Ligand SMILES: Nc1ncnc2c1ncn2[C@@H]1O[C@H](COP(=O)(O)OP(=O)(O)O)[C@@H](O)[C@H]1O
């Protein structure tokens with residue numbers, strides 16, 4: 001362009017437009033896990049299945065979930081997910097599946113699998129942009145009303161478009177979503193739907209999951225527990241987790257008349273004593289109206305809160321799986337020789353967000369990747385709020401914590417080649433994912449450390465077992481060697497020293513048994529010493 005030939009401001013800003021969340025994610029599908037056909041397929045299964053389990057749990061129903069994948073063209077699949085949950089009221093269905101950033105979970109401050117109100121509705125978008133087809137929903141509620149409709153998203157407006165709606169009386173209770181997709185691909189591999197569902201079953205022993213693959217084969221993961229997880233309580237946020245912006249927006253909408261009562265109303269652990277302590281640290285009166293709270297004043301409050309000690313956050317907002325349940329389902333589904341679990345008391349990260357870590361180490365038998373113990377290698381199963389995380393392995397705090405352990409200390413040399421399955425689950429009201437695709441947990445120091453402590457604890461248990469097993473093998477080998485040479489030794493003694501053959505054999509057999517016993521007591525002492533050492537290590541690190 002020649003110099004001096006300027007373009008007018010007006011003509012540049014003719015192009016200034018608004019766009020909707022649906023348009024944004026239509027362009028940025030990778031942010032939601034839609035990268036490549038294999039991952040996209042697993043993401044779709046994940047979105048529908050997590051919604052189904054969330055819905056059943058919130059309705060107090062033991063989840064029965066059916067997943068069916070049919071192939072209807074070279075790269076075209078129809079996916080059906082059905083649950084026996086509470087269903088959706090007719091008025092909600094369209095928004096639930098046809099509008100992004102809409103749902104029942106965003107404002108609850110409760111632990112759930114979904115958080116953002118994007119999952120299922122984005123599947124609707126992905127279906128329509130790859131096949132041009134709407135999503136078919138059938139949903140039945142406890143009032144005996146069934147609603148059926150085709151939903152798509154008006155991407156420009158981020159609003160649902162509903163067609164072919166029917167409402168009728170019937171018995172079905174739950175939700176069945178059927179959607180066609182292209183640019184997806186089914187795989188039987190470790191990143192595919194079957195593996196995703198297997199892991200879901202491990203972390204959700206109260207679910208029954210039936211899966212029909214595109215070839216028509218059926219796999220059932222039966223439930224190993226009839227106990228529904230406790231319903232999470234919605235709790236008030238902890239003061240330590242708040243920001244200046246949170247306070248300012250709160251001040252604009254709160255029904256409270258004073259800043260002091262606003263703080264008490266919207267935060268946990270905020271009593272009169274704490275308010276007094278805050279008051280002492282700030283230059284204005286907490287009795288002012290929230291309407292008048294300035295940015296600077298909100299900043300002062302946040303600063304004061306950082307310096308004051310508060311009681312730990314309310315921990316009953318976090319619902320772990322439970323060691324007993326993990327053990328049962330790992331034994332059933334992974335089918336190892338042994339499994340050792342460990343959990344930790346709830347802790348908080350970023351000062352105010354409670355979380356709990358649970359781990360399991362499964363060894364031998366079906367544990368590890370690969371077909372047999374010989375070809376096996378370690379398998380790391382990561383979960384957040386019981387949802388399997390299959391992708392972004394390297395960038396995840398859970399993987400990093402597992403890899404940071406010195407496994408040799410626990411009798412596990414050459415980790416890559418061991419028949420070992422490592423299970424890690426983080427439960428939290430707010431899991432700090434690294435992105436909207438929710439496949440990796442960010443590197444919070446408290447989370448990283450808690451995982452390490454839990455793994456070291458389980459590691460010590462497995463250590464005893466692995467060493468015991470190694471000892472058995474050595475003993476068996478020694479016994480075999482001694483027994484192999486015994487007849488020759490007996491023959492020599494009989495010929496040379498004219499000993500009695502029967503007596504001699506008996507004496508030697510007793511000697512072998514005694515020798516092996518002596519070995520055993522030596523090793524027991526050694527193992528105890530190692531265990532003591534490790535107690536020292538764990539206490540020192542804590
Ligand atoms: N199977 C289902 N049963 C009942 N309600 C559902 C089901 N699937 C989705 N919903 C409703 O639709 C909303 C939006 O779902 P989604 O877009 O996946 O976002 P999120 O799960 O993050 O809330 C949910 O919050 C829920 O209220």
Ligand SMILES: [Mg+2]
Nearest residue numbers: 051114119120
């Ligand atoms: Mg969801």
